[in-house]
Amino acid sequence: MIEYRNVTKTYGSNVGLADVSVSIDKGGFAFLVGPSGAGKSTFIKLLLREVRPDSGTILLGGMDVTRLSNREIPSLRRGIGIVFQDFRLLPRKTVYENVAFAMEMIHMRSRYIRRQVPQALSLVGISSKAKMYPEELSAGEQQRVAIARAIVNSPSLLIADEPTGNLDPDTAWEIMRLLEQINARGTTVVMVTHAKDIVDRMGRRVIAIKDGRVTRDVRNGVYGAEDE
């Protein structure tokens, strides 16, 4: 699904990633851990083609991301769902409209939108709040809406950038269960996180990055002391 081959990215004299080679299988679930500034964000930005690497290739579903022209970026991103720590919902739109927005943006037929949005909302368990505005929801509920928006176009890859960072432990676990559920349906999930107990208890693959290098890559891994 995802394959990084000797990827290097520097920003002036700062190292983003240094000769990183990693691959994540289709349907996999991986945590990306490491201290702030270690290169996790660069890893994600390269995948979304927000930046280009200095060298190396990145394959996503057989497509070479580094070689895409700017015009092809939208189609790349349509295959990727993204969830952020700060939810990034549109405050003036209702829950329903926020999710529908993601479909309108890529010219989906309105009949199809009317069918898909309720499904996504029910999957994340927020159907009853469809007509509410984000500010009327709790943080956990807002993150559910964000997840619904990320998956409504059925992406094959879901990137979660510290999705539990703003949530209390119980809510965080609810969100994790939701991500597991989405992963079980066949979506590859890559989650950037600092949440030690979540990583430890999930027992999933852990890719640790430090100073732009992969320092650890283990199945059923735990959060290491050096990842703080």
Add this chain to the structure above:
Amino acid sequence: MTYSIKQAFKQFFRNGAMSAASVFSITAMMLILGLFFLLVVNVSNIAEGVKQDFDTIQIYLLDSVAPDAAQGMMRGLEGMPEVKSARFLSREEAMEDFKARFGDKAYLLDLHQENPLPNSIIVKVGKIEDADMVAARARSLQGVDGIDYYKETVDRLIRLTDFVQIGALAVIGFLVVVSIVVVSNTIRLTVLAREGEISIMKYVGATNWFIRGPFLVEGMLIGLVSALVSACVVAFIYSKVTELFGMDLLVMLSTGLVSQGFMISNLSVIFAALGISIGACGSIISMRRFLDT
């Protein structure tokens, strides 16, 4: 498409004050542009009309030239392809014309015992540019005393219209640039207000043109509204001007002002095209920073 238009209208009214300010500035510049346009078209038109009056060359003949010889000269000139027509003007006829021009003071001319005016041939050229050549040819003929034509006046007139046109173009170009900057600033406010929306659009894979759409339409809308307002104001001003000076000019220069209908319909099209282009350029400029993926 419908999405863009709907969003654009919403933003236009939501940013009411800024939209109004932009419309106001663009209208101001279009008014100046419109007045220049009226000026240029009318100056050219009048110049054109005046040129028509100056397409004659008067060739004065020596008194020694016999009427038959004069007729021959006339036919010779008429044979030139550049010459539209030639007419023999006898000294008596010339005197009559002269008297007519003096009107009720014509008796003054009766003081002369003898008619001081010479016989002449009046030649009309097809194109004013050929006047020099025809004049040179006439000068070479036997029995020609002198030649009178308005070459210099016409040259000066052409220079004046050129100057007015170039000056107007320079001013208009400058105003267009200013307008684009004004629009791009207004659109930038909208863009900033919707930065969150734009970043989400990018993440879900909306194309750049799709993201740009609503802002583009908003800019064009600002331009179009300005065009509409300016067209109305200029139409009003021009109708007043024609009312006040139209007849005077017609009498003075025998060329009236260009008709209102022609002026306004053309100007409306120019305004609309210009307004839309200015709006579009302005919004594309203000979007650039947000879309450089």
